[in-house]
Structures are given as structure tokens and as C-alpha cells.
Amino acid sequence: MITIDYQSKLPLYEQIAERFQAMILRDALPPGSQMPSVRSLAMDLSINPNTIQKAFSLLEQRGYIYPVRGRGNYVADTARLAEQEKASLLKEVNNLLIQGKELGISRKEFIAVVDMLYGKEDTND
Template sequence: MDLSINPNTIQKAYSLLEQERYIYPVKGRGNFVSDTTLLVEQTKKTLLENVSRLIANGKELGVKRAEFTQLVDRIYRKEDSHDRVKNA
């Protein structure tokens, strides 16, 4: 109420979080954060399957292995440079 958020919006958000297994309800006690270890592993598996399909599609279109490798290297270099800035 203090934030002037519609209760239906809040309920929908909780429902989505529960559907995605980020939270779980305990009757009479509220909602709690789930152990997301299995969720993270499943998400990684799905991601890698999607990447595999994209690479296969790219290969069919003539994208060379070196092009994919350069892209991956560029993305990870960018991430590494952000890590160095944070740790400095």
C-alpha cells in the first residue's frame, strides 16, 4: 500500500516467481526463496542447447568457426575487463 502498487500486480509477480520456481509458498507462513542450484543448472543446459542450435544455423549459412570464436572471445574479454575494473 505504501508504494501504491496494485495488489493484482503483486500477486501476478509472486505467481510468476513461483511458476519459475524462484520462490515457494508455505501455507500460513508466506513465501520463501528456493534453492536455485537446480534451476541454474537447467537454465544453463537450455542456454547451451539454444547456442548449439544457433551455431548449427550459422554453420548452414556459412558462418566460419573463427567468426564464432572471435565473438565468444570478444564477449568474454569484455566481461573480464569489467571484472578488473570492479576489483581495482
């Protein structure tokens, strides 16, 4: 479910939060579903429960989960957050395209990169 890269410079709690955030945005964890308990996830990953709690606190601050007293944490309705993430990413891509154009990267080169990442057969989306 969650994998951790112990060689990464990113703190463990941030890695955990990012993995869950990605699963939530992909609907692998749909709204209203219960998150694993802090204790069980800490045991599964063999890390300190405080690290899991810190990751869950970060997810709560970002609006991805919400706590229910005495019952655990649940996935929030993130449709609005997903749209904001997409908009932010597209803005970032736009800025990169502008920088690339200024550096002389051609449209054909950009399209080749997109085709490589998405595959040429995926042109209907």
C-alpha cells in the first residue's frame, strides 16, 4: 500500500502524506473511507506512530482527511482539491513551456516528450 524510500531526503512523514494524497486524488481511497489506524500503519511500516500521526496531521491541514473523535480518520471529499491541484500543475507546466521556448526548445520537441510520457496512442484525451 505505502512504500517508503529510506534513501530519500524527504522526511518520512512527508513521504507518507504524499503517498496517501496521491491515492486520495486517484480515488484509490474514496471520500468517506476510513484511513488505516495510526497504530496499525506504524506497525506495518515499522516506524514510530508519531511519524504516522504527523503525516495524518499534514493531510488534515491540507484538507484531505478529517478526524472523527474515537473512530479514526476519514477521507474528505477532495473534488475541489483535485481541481486545484490540476490547475496548479497546469500553471507550472505553462511556466516550464515558456522557459523552454525562451531556451529554444521547439514545439516538436515538447510534443515528443508528451508523446513519450503518455504514449502516442493516447491522443483522444
